[in-house]
Amino acid sequence: MGQVKMPKVGRPPQGTAPRDTAEQLKQSALTLLARKGYSAVTIKDIAHEANLTTAMIYYHFKDKTDLVRATIEYAIENALQHFSKVSKNTDHPAALIHDWLQMHVSLQSDISKLLKLIVDYRHSDMRTPYIDAAIRHFYDTERELVAACIRRGQRVQVFKTGDPDTVSDLISTFLDGAMLRSFLVDDFDIKASIEMFEATLWTSLGFDGRWD
Amino acid sequence: MGQVKMPKVGRPPQGTAPRDTAEQLKQSALTLLARKGYSAVTIKDIAHEANLTTAMIYYHFKDKTDLVRATIEYAIENALQHFSKVSKNTDHPAALIHDWLQMHVSLQSDISKLLKLIVDYRHSDMRTPYIDAAIRHFYDTERELVAACIRRGQRVQVFKTGDPDTVSDLISTFLDGAMLRSFLVDDFDIKASIEMFEATLWTSLGFDGRWD
């Protein structure tokens, strides 16, 4: 519609802004897919969200499902990047779990989007072994990160009780619930909810609250 | 395709089987909508699942969204019926919470379907005040049932700690997570997961495990 288009000169924009057209399309797809799901989102919607036309999608991707698969990979990679940061910042086991929970508060938007994408994908007929493996890897990383931390906490006597793997699943399941509720309930206070859970968790693990 | 159709004689089938065509359609829609979501399910799919043709959907319902709205109502009514049973069977506050959790294990299939329907509906553009109100009523009932039970438990000194409303939300959020995981993870052991949560909950509420 007669939009003026700036010619691209020099390096593409830096920072969080999308770097190229393909990534721009994946980012747009991610937003829309999380909001409405695969079938409800048309390639026109995605192209429009990215200020492009449908033909551009077929220039960069084979078809609609190819774009969606690329988008899932993209979202998983992003999430895993954030995961790896958490384990770097802190040493105390309880502090690491705390950071883990807090990350879900601050990245709630991204993580709940990914979760919705995965639910959608799992019930679709476009599954591939490769994407299935990527999703499994994502869950395994999550599970192991927390379980390892609890194991370490028990070795140094910070945590007294609980099977590490079981507790890790308990935490993940609760966090999934919190992500879901943030989608579902308008005025859901995810921060308060996760903090309440944290308190419950410390009681259950026999952690006395001494952070040093 | 030349299917032989038995003439309907006498009373329709009794028990859990669908009683009439409209209910049969709602039941079929529920199954498919929970599996694939509104846009991914075609009226042809639904008609086929019910062993009928698309025209029958338009005989019983105004259009596709009308059928979906009726299906959500239907699923909520079913769930609320089950809810009301729980509060009748037991008296001890801890036993009631226990039954509440166990109900989510045994009715996991129905409840997770409803949950998926609601997520789908909330992000659709077919929302009506009436269905919105029905969903809110569903959540309020859930919340109040558990909160009232905890309040009573504190009055009779069975539970020692925790704000009833906050704890009620904690329970609901975890259960939502468990429902989601049962959709998401193939070999998810919902029974074990909820039992683990129950143990955590008793610790957190200061319940000593004396059921008398």
Place this chain on the structure above:
DNA sequence: GTCTATAAAAGGATAGAC
């Protein structure tokens, strides 16, 4: 790399016979 225009397919909805 990006657009316009259009072909091809799928899905929602209706008319009319039985």
Place this chain on the structure above:
DNA sequence: GTCTATCCTTTTATAGAC
């Protein structure tokens, strides 16, 4: 109440100009 046949709209996907 139920079916067959069909219309109309939406959506996916491609061809070809710039």
